[in-house]
Amino acid sequence: MDISKTRRYGLSILSGTLLGLSFPFTGGLTPVIFIALVPLLFLEHYIFVKKYRPIKVFIHSFITFSVYNIISTWWIWNASVGGALMAFFLNAFLMAVFFQFFVWTKRYIGQKEGYVGLVIYWIAFEFFHYHWELSYPWLNFGNVFSTLPEIVQWYSYLGVLGGTLWILFINMIAFKILANIYFKKETWRIQTPIVWIFSLFILVPSLLSVWSYSSFEDENNPLEVVVVQPNYEAYTEKFTVPVSKQINKIVALADEKVTAKTAFVLAPETAIRNYNFSSIDEDEFFYTGIYDNLIAATQNWGNAALYIGASTHRFFDTPYSSVSKLSRDGKWYESYNSSLVISENNNSGFVHKSALVLGVEKVPFARWFPFLEDLALSNGGTDGTLGVEKNGPKVITSKGITFAPVVCYESLYGDFIARQCRQGAEAIFIVTNDGWWKDTPGYKQHLAFAQLRAVENRRWVARSANTGSSAFISPRGEIVQKTDYNVEAALKQTIQLNSKLTFYATYGDWIGRSFGFVTMLMLVFTFVKYFRREKKF
Secondary structure, three states: OOOOHHHHHHHHHHHHHHHHHHOOOOOOOHHHHHOOOHHHHHHHHHHHHOOOOOHHHHHHHHHHHHHHHHHHHHHHHHOOHHHHHHHHHHHHHHHHHHHHHHHHHHHHOOHHHHHHHHHHHHHHHHHHOOOOOOOOHHHOHHHHHHHOHHHOOOHHHHHHHHHHHHHHHHHHHHHHHHHHHHOOOOOOHHHHHHHHHHHHHHHHHHHHHHHHHHHOOOOOOEEEEEEEEOOOOOOOHHHOOOHHHHHHHHHHHHHOOOOOOEEEEEOOOOOEOOOOOOOEEOOOHHHOHHHHHHHHHHHHHOOOEEEEEEEEEEEEOOOOOOOOEEOOOOOEEEEEEEEEEEOOOOOOOOEEOOOOOEOOOEOOOOOOOOHHHHHHHHOOOOOOOOOOOOOOOOOEEEOOEEEEEEEHHHHHOHHHHHHHHHOOOOOEEEEEOOHHHOOOHHHHHHHHHHHHHHHHHOOOEEEEEOOOOOEEEOOOOOEEEEOOOOOOEEEEEEEEOOOOOOHHHHHOOHHHHHHHHHHHHHHHHHHHHHHHHHHHO
């Protein structure tokens, strides 16, 4: 039986639609993820059986992943039309490339090897997506469960990539049932054992996780924290309302909640800027009026220290790194998205954001192609690629407490925060500004991903957003308190500090590292088989 071209394209769109509908807040039909890839796998196998050219699979998979990207992250359009198009179609292209690796392995080595390769290639892709110039892990499959932490408590062992492994394996079982019926003409009754396997592989991990969720016991090491949401519109007010007024609002909101027991107050990303809205010189900041006002505020709070985001820069006599730029007066400088703790006689110094937003804070491949940086600046960019911490993730210790300082996009990177926990972080403090996407699924998804960081590391998360949702998240991934969008607010919560390391915090993305290595070997083997086959003809 033949499938018409129209129906083949329909299957591509169906698979992408199911993926999008399973994603948090763009459908939220989480269980759909377990069959979302089946139409694409079915289509690929049909093309394989018909011996059509492999490029046909690439075209169909590109359509699938384009639909997935658009449905799940359409809201990027509110921040940047060009950025949205790049995110949609470049990411879909990269997904289609790694799916094509599976197609080649299946064709040139064998079907069983191909399906094993699909799991290995895809997890390697998601792992690479954490670590390369085009890093964009927002749509990694394992993120789908961020709103259902009850069923993925085992992320404390395997992390998000473990969720992706689960999804791929179950999709292949579902595809096996369909392939047996359609291609082998077997009956439904014969599929009963496979249907049982399909069901058990969903239910057993879920039920064990629910048991772990319900039986989890938190540590008993209390710390009172206040988070502030000043609620400035990201595109206008944030850069027109005087900085002194913004700081005063942050302090006033905190004043409503701070008690004698409060240890930390959290204020949003880039809350500190210069009076003319430019970045602050790190070497001069501690002699400014802004710093004096903040110190006065912390003195009024008594024991509480302020953890706050800042837009900063530093000057150097020579280039400090590959992203250093030359100013008009002949000095080298770097700009940063930073954070720091402020309290009397206990300042942490600046910690620079290391996981940068592609296209906004980082121009990819600029170190090899410097003209890209110049092009970005000539097209309206202000600082081009920002500087980062030279030695990777850092922690902050203040008032005898060590925490993971996380700025915005860094909260997507599980292994990044796991490294901070290995350095002694007892809690995770996130500062962010989620107003760029307006009242869309974007800020909700961003908050949900923080729930997974809590589970992976069994740490409390305190989150301060300029607007969006400020929140407190328990080590089970449960949102204990959160603010609404577009409101001024402050929240207070007693969290529990924890210094114990989970398996995931100890070993990070060990699945990704392993599968990344195997991917290289499998690709070499696949291409060797391909060229040997070509020589025979």
